[in-house]
Amino acid sequence: MIEVNNISKSFNNKLVLNNIRTVFEKGKTNLIIGQSGSGKTVLMKCCIGLEMPETGVINFDSRPFSTFSEKKKTDIRKEMGVLFQGGALFDSFNVEQNVMFPLNMFTDKSMEEKHDRVNFCLKRVNLENVNKLFPSELSGGMMKRVAIARAISNNPSYLFCDEPNSGLDPKTAEVIDALISEITEEYNITTVVNTHDMNSVLQIGQKISFLYQGQLWWEGDKTSILETDNPELQDFVFSTELTRRLKKN
């Protein structure tokens, strides 16, 4: 469980996160939704410690991660998996080496155990026979899946995904969403996903936090989001033709 307590962050005197207070629950897919520029990525970066919040504290299972020194953060970071928006695969390594990287770095497993784990993770994301390919030889969807495999290879307790399905076709996007939500339940991970895709919201949103201009505007789940009478959220939810038709029926 991750507790976000009264987090604020500004850039050049412009408040980007305004006193955010929420909880990301264990074993659930927690979504952060909101328009482009609403502060989703900044909030996630505060959670993983790439940005320092100006006020407030972020607790990882009651450990005040955001107050730790860079050195002390390392221990919790070893329990995190992060999927960056662009994948951020290491392009000098092939698929197998990418997925194996956290294992090489932080475990004393034998080569055979590491290979087994890599193959297991790749299979889990429906990728086989690509072990020796380099990131430049993969399609966008494959890269995302390799990045997920890398994020879960060292059995994380916390998984962060920034727009896991942006730039993917609806079918692949759905596969990736399903994958994230399955992994979350299967391994009882605290998963946080940034998205502005209503499809994902309706598919995997177990707990949804809606950010509006840097403020936490609304919280709920995939059922209650369709019945909301909050005007800003309605505006966001029913911004596509598909969801508008859904509403009419």
Add this chain to the structure above:
Amino acid sequence: MLKLLGEYLLLMYETFKKPDKWSVFKRQLMIEFIGLGVDSFGIVAIISVFSGAIVAIQTAYNIDSPLIPLTMVGFTTRQMMILEFSPTIISLILAGKAGSRIASEIGTMRVTQQIDALRVMGVNPANYLILPKITASMLFNPVLIIFSIVLGISGGWFACIITNLVTSADYIEGIQGWFEPFTVTYAIIKTLVFALIISSVSGFLGYTLEGGSVEVGRASTKAVVYSSILIIFFDLILTQMLLV
């Protein structure tokens, strides 16, 4: 300027820490040995042979007084190669080759969030990325410089034979005369300092880059320019300190 220096020193403080895992460090080091060291043999060889030859021929043509023995040609070529040419000029060439490579490689990792990815995995990215490059440069550049000295002197010998300006015996006598072993130590000290400059400055410029692919290009150009200027500057200082 002072802020830049401060940032540089902070980054070096992060870089020079015990690697998270030695086995990983060793593997990275081997990769850098090949990328930064072995791959540079070709260019170093060509430039050294030709420069040695040029120095020898120039010296030979400029000796017109019968009072100066022709053994001077070998002597001068050797001194030039050891004192200045191999450590400084070859380091400048390596600043172009290795410097731009380091800055663009690390810079690209920065803009594609690979450095962020390392950090959130709990890896110290500066240590993981820059230390192997500094170590590889500092271990391998002296090898390249010795190689360059040997080839330069041979190039001079070759030129003398071909042009018939100096006999082989005179040249060989020349390169053996008045030899002070300290000059080689001096060359190696310079090389080590220059290797540190090239790898750490280029690493710094790539690592601290902000922006996109345009910035990567700019950082790699800056890496070459800054390291070259610093090399010349430190050449002056070291020459003063070590030889006077």
